[in-house]
Amino acid sequence: MIARDGARRPEKRRAITEAATRVFGREGFARASMDAIAAEAAVSKRTVYNHFADKETLFLTVALQSAAELTLRLERLAAAHLDETDEGGSVREALAAFAVERARALLRSGEHGAVARAIRAEVVNIPGDVLDAWLDAGPDAERRALAARFAVWARRGLIAADDPELAAERFTLLTYQGVAERSFRGALAVPGEEVERIVADGTDAFWRLHGAGAAVVAAL
Amino acid sequence: MIARDGARRPEKRRAITEAATRVFGREGFARASMDAIAAEAAVSKRTVYNHFADKETLFLTVALQSAAELTLRLERLAAAHLDETDEGGSVREALAAFAVERARALLRSGEHGAVARAIRAEVVNIPGDVLDAWLDAGPDAERRALAARFAVWARRGLIAADDPELAAERFTLLTYQGVAERSFRGALAVPGEEVERIVADGTDAFWRLHGAGAAVVAAL
DNA sequence: GTCTATACAGGGATAGAC
DNA sequence: GTCTATCCCTGTATAGAC
Structure with a gap:
């Protein structure tokens, strides 16, 4: 029954x-x-x-679940690459490796990535509170997690980041958005070498801005 | 027929x-x-x-026209802000003003911006050659136009850009993609102060990377 | 011969009845 | 869990009007 x-x-x-x-x-x-x-x-x-x-309710439910799932995957990636970095010299390499893996994860995000694209496509038809919930479970959660790690590193002098939130935003812009743009947010394949080039360029730029010692250089 | x-x-x-x-x-x-x-x-x-x-043919025709129209608008903006800059000191301000206007243009792109979002939403269903034509009339054309100006400036020592294409890509990432992301590519409004903050932060970062003299600092 | 206006065939869709 | 009422959309067909 x-x-x-x-x-x-x-x-x-x-x-x-x-x-x-x-x-x-x-x-x-x-x-x-x-x-x-x-x-x-x-x-x-x-x-x-x-x-x-109805169809809309189902879609929004699925979208929230998908955002949480993607966030979880990325959090695992971040933990694997960024949470065992104590020595100063390895921070840059850890960031570089994480950035490449994160970009590759976008290209392999499969159905969850596709749902995220559908949300973006339908964004004007989505109620504001639902969109806020989606952002909070997805992109915003990722930024917060990265910013928290940057804050710790900044206190230890491993990176130069007065504003960890801003630094996290910049890291994402420089090492992730280029690949997102090129692949139409994961919808189309991008050659591996191109991903690596884009991400390496972005990591270089990020490190010039926020690497340990960048604050000293900026003060010149 | x-x-x-x-x-x-x-x-x-x-x-x-x-x-x-x-x-x-x-x-x-x-x-x-x-x-x-x-x-x-x-x-x-x-x-x-x-x-x-059929419907698809009409859509693709409209998308190509829209991309060309948006490119034209941005080219006018770029010409107005960037083509009368001879003295070194004004380059940074010109870039900053252009970046803000370009971000605002995205938020006021209206129906043409909406068509661009529709293309991105449908990208997996679009024939490869048509997508290439769209990219060439739109985003790629904008990047080329910016890179050409950067190349001239780099030769005159007004900015530091060994690779003008890369510098143009970075400028767009740092001063444009943040607003694009925040507004869902122009679909949702963003408070003016927030746009200005995002763009100003991005311009600062770009200038630290590519401003005149940045090459000297990077060599330290 | 291009346009307007209307109707309609054929296929799916949602959503609810049974 | 099946079946179906109802609606909508694409694309075509059939009229006549400029």
Whole structure:
């Protein structure tokens, strides 16, 4: 028997959101059909509508989950590259390696990246509070995590960053946005050498601005 | 059948492309309907199909026109700000003013900006050669124009840019992409003070990297 | 011969009825 | 879980008007 509102079968719900992630990612919001999502979830369309009021609600739910998933992946990357850096000399190399891996992650972000692109495409039709929630779970969370690490490094004199938030923003601009732009946010492939070149140029620029000792040079 | 340019009434064709620019900009490709475009152009739907074989052809035509129009606007901005700069001291201020105006132009790009967003949203469904043509008429043309000015300045010692193309790319990353990101490529409003702050920070960073004398500092 | 106006075939879509 | 009412869209077809 079917329970009332909140208590539906969680495994069905998960099957639906996972299927919806794939379908929305492949087709975008407008082209995706609820039929296709139900079929991909191996669930009847009625079940989809039992769990989610309409297509829009399902999409926004999936988008929030996807943002959180991407943030988690990037956080793991950041932890692996940036959290064991105690000696000054290795900071630059750690940042360079992290930047390359982050750019590559965008190009391999698959269905989650595709959902993020769909959000951006539909941004004018998304309620403000939902968009804020998406930003908070995704891009803003990533920036905060990077800024927190920069703040620690700055206190230890490993980088020059009076404003860690600004430094994190610059790092992303210089080492990530170029690849994002070139690949249309991960939609199109970019040759590996080109990714490496763009990211290496960006890392060089970042280090000239914020590397240990940059403050001294800037004061000249 | 196939729309051949010259034979039909050019004023109708213009009315159709202008209407299509507005409708595709408002609705995106998928949501826009040929009926709405015909109505907005005050033209019968049959006439639309007489001029353009199908919806996709109309969209791609409009996208190329829009890219060219945006490039023209930005080129005028660049010429106004950057082409009368002979004294060394004014280069930095000219760049700063241009950067702010360019960022503001994105936020006021209206229907042309909206079409550019639609292209980005549909990028996986666009034929490679058409996408190349769009890039060449739009973003790439802007980068080339900026790089050409940087090359002249570099020869005169007004900026430090061994590779003018790279410098142009960096200038755009530092002074433009931040606002593009924040506003979802012009879709959402951004407070004026925030635009000015983002652009000023970016201009500072660019000047530290590429201002006259930066090469000397980098050699330290 | 290009345009307007309208109608319509064919395919999908959403969302709800059974 | 299936079935279906209803709507909308693309693209074509059929009228007549300038």
